[in-house]
Amino acid sequence: MVEVRVDAEICAASGMCTLLVPAVFDQSEEDGTVVLADPAPPAELAAKVRTAALRCPAGAISVHEREADGPGT
Amino acid sequence: MPDESQHQFDHARRAGFGPSDDIRRQRAQGALVREEVAPAPGAAPEPIWMALSYEAVRQVMGDHVRFSNQRRFRAQAIRGGSKHRPQEMSGHLMDYDQPEHTRLRKMLTPEFTVRRIQRLKPVTEAIAERCLDAMERKGRPADLVELYASPISGAVLCELLGVPRDDRREFLVKHQWQLEQDRSRKERAAAQAYTSNYLRALVKRQRKDPDEGFIGQLIRDHGDNFDDEELIGICGLMVLAGLDNVNGMISLGVLALLEHPDQLAVLLADPENTVDRVVDELLRFLSVAHAPTPRTAVEDVVVAGQLIKAGEEVVCSIPMANRDPVLAPDVDRFDVNREPLPHIAFGHGIHHCIGAALGRMELRTAYLALWRRFPDLRLAVPADQVPHKTNSIAYGLERLPVAW
Numbered sequence: 212m213v214e215v216r217v218d219a220e221i222c223a224a225s226g227m228c229t230l231l232v233p234a235v236f237d238q239s240e241e242d243g244t245v246v247l248a249d250p251a252p253p254a255e256l257a258a259k260v261r262t263a264a265l266r267c268p269a270g271a272i273s274v275h276e277r278e279a280d281g282p283g284t
Numbered sequence: 285m286p287d288e289s290q291h292q293f294d295h296a297r298r299a300g301f302g303p304s305d306d307i308r309r310q311r312a313q314g315a316l317v318r319e320e321v322a323p324a325p326g327a328a329p330e331p332i333w334m335a336l337s338y339e340a341v342r343q344v345m346g347d348h349v350r351f352s353n354q355r356r357f358r359a360q361a362i363r364g365g366s367k368h369r370p371q372e373m374s375g376h377l378m379d380y381d382q383p384e385h386t387r388l389r390k391m392l393t394p395e396f397t398v399r400r401i402q403r404l405k406p407v408t409e410a411i412a413e414r415c416l417d418a419m420e421r422k423g424r425p426a427d428l429v430e431l432y433a434s435p436i437s438g439a440v441l442c443e444l445l446g447v448p449r450d451d452r453r454e455f456l457v458k459h460q461w462q463l464e465q466d467r468s469r470k471e472r473a474a475a476q477a478y479t480s481n482y483l484r485a486l487v488k489r490q491r492k493d494p495d496e497g498f499i500g501q502l503i504r505d506h507g508d509n510f511d512d513e514e515l516i517g518i519c520g521l522m523v524l525a526g527l528d529n530v531n532g533m534i535s536l537g538v539l540a541l542l543e544h545p546d547q548l549a550v551l552l553a554d555p556e557n558t559v560d561r562v563v564d565e566l567l568r569f570l571s572v573a574h575a576p577t578p579r580t581a582v583e584d585v586v587v588a589g590q591l592i593k594a595g596e597e598v599v600c601s602i603p604m605a606n607r608d609p610v611l612a613p614d615v616d617r618f619d620v621n622r623e624p625l626p627h628i629a630f631g632h633g634i635h636h637c638i639g640a641a642l643g644r645m646e647l648r649t650a651y652l653a654l655w656r657r658f659p660d661l662r663l664a665v666p667a668d669q670v671p672h673k674t675n676s677i678a679y680g681l682e683r684l685p686v687a688w
Binding site for chain 1: 346391398624628632641
């Protein structure tokens with residue numbers, strides 16, 4: 212399982228994450244910055260989410276491993 | 285206008301689809317190398333740093349605290365004290381540092397979100413179809429740059445800015461004249477005056493009666509936060525960023541696909557599902573933007589083990605960074621089947637291209653529509669006779685004769 216965190220303060224609103232994994236990342240209507248649609252995405256999206264974190268030009272996305280039976284699953 | 289000096293830089297030279305042999309030789313010397321570059325045409329060369337590795341380029345572009353985009357820093361760096369202090373171009377995001385950059389960019393980004401750009405998709409598709417109709421009417425062979433790449437990028441930009449149909453041809457022609465090195469200085473100055481006067485009138489019209497387009501929306505949402513000079517500058521930046529880069533990507537992308545039939549076959553076998561991957565790999569492989577705005581160190585910084593002193597300038601080579609072997613051992617191969625490689629064709633850091641989603645949508649639409657209409661598209665001349673652009677803001681082709 213992965214847990215995703217975003218920092219809208221440093222987000223550059225490039226939209227890369229929304230393009231790569233629309234199920235997890237969205238963009239705010241107001242200023243285009245990242246909105247986390249799913250902080251605990253399903254396992255099959257984990258690789259894509261890591262790619263999104265790697266490709267984020269502002270380094271605003273972090274991905275954390277967590278126990279599969281942790282809270283929220 | 286971008287620095288004309290950019291045209292003098294070696295990094296703008298290419299060999300085929302990739303970086304020039306010269307810059308590859310420089311890369312072999314290190315991730316950061318010193319180069320002598322003329323800051324303006326005819327001026328005496330000055331030393332400058334070239335960042336050539338993926339990591340070094342990302343480090344410089346990602347560090348907006350210790351590297352500045354502002355012209356006044358660059359002027360000091362080049363001329364030490366400087367006779368004149370060039371002003372930032374009003375509204376030009378690429379010339380700004382924080383917090384001014386953030387102030388402007390936050391107001392602009394809602395217009396460029398992935399969702400907002402989807403609204404321009406039907407318009408872009410209709411534009412592509414009109415261009416294809418014109419190609420059919422003209423008959424083969426046809427120049428894909430003249431009849432497809434250039435009119436699509438031009439029409440989408442004009443839709444975005446709200447330039448009326450009747451004005452488009454002249455507006456785009458005059459923009460082109462400004463950039464053509466073989467025109468006289470007088471001719472270029474006149475074209476520049478035409479373009480800036482046109483944008484000034486456009487902004488005035490929108491102030492009075494804002495429409496549903498990009499400028500109208502900005503004025504409705506943030507009218508009081510922008511002065512006219514900023515709005516004109518923003519329009520000017522859209523023009524610079526939205527034409528040559530897109531034109532170059534469409535025409536070079538078509539050539540690359542025609543020259544790699546195995547890769548084209550992947551696209552043709554399942555266009556809708558493979559096109560995004562094709563676009564992404566083409567963005568990396570072609571890297572049409574030579575370099576972002578040069579950065580000036582505002583303090584001493586160590587990048588890739590190399591000390592860059594406060595006041596020194598760094599030019600980041602996008603094509604070389606995107607061909608760094610750390611990304612993949614066969615990084616020079618155009619391969620749409622591989623797991624997409626990370627690349628920085630749209631830049632990195634806070635200045636990452638604001639129009640990235642728009643650009644991707646335009647490319648996707650252009651490639652899909654072209655091969656849907658002409659599935660047996662082919663070159664009308666041998667590939668080595670296709671003239672590449674050697675002296676322009678973005679890499680591209682002068683002409684691309686095709687048949688079907």
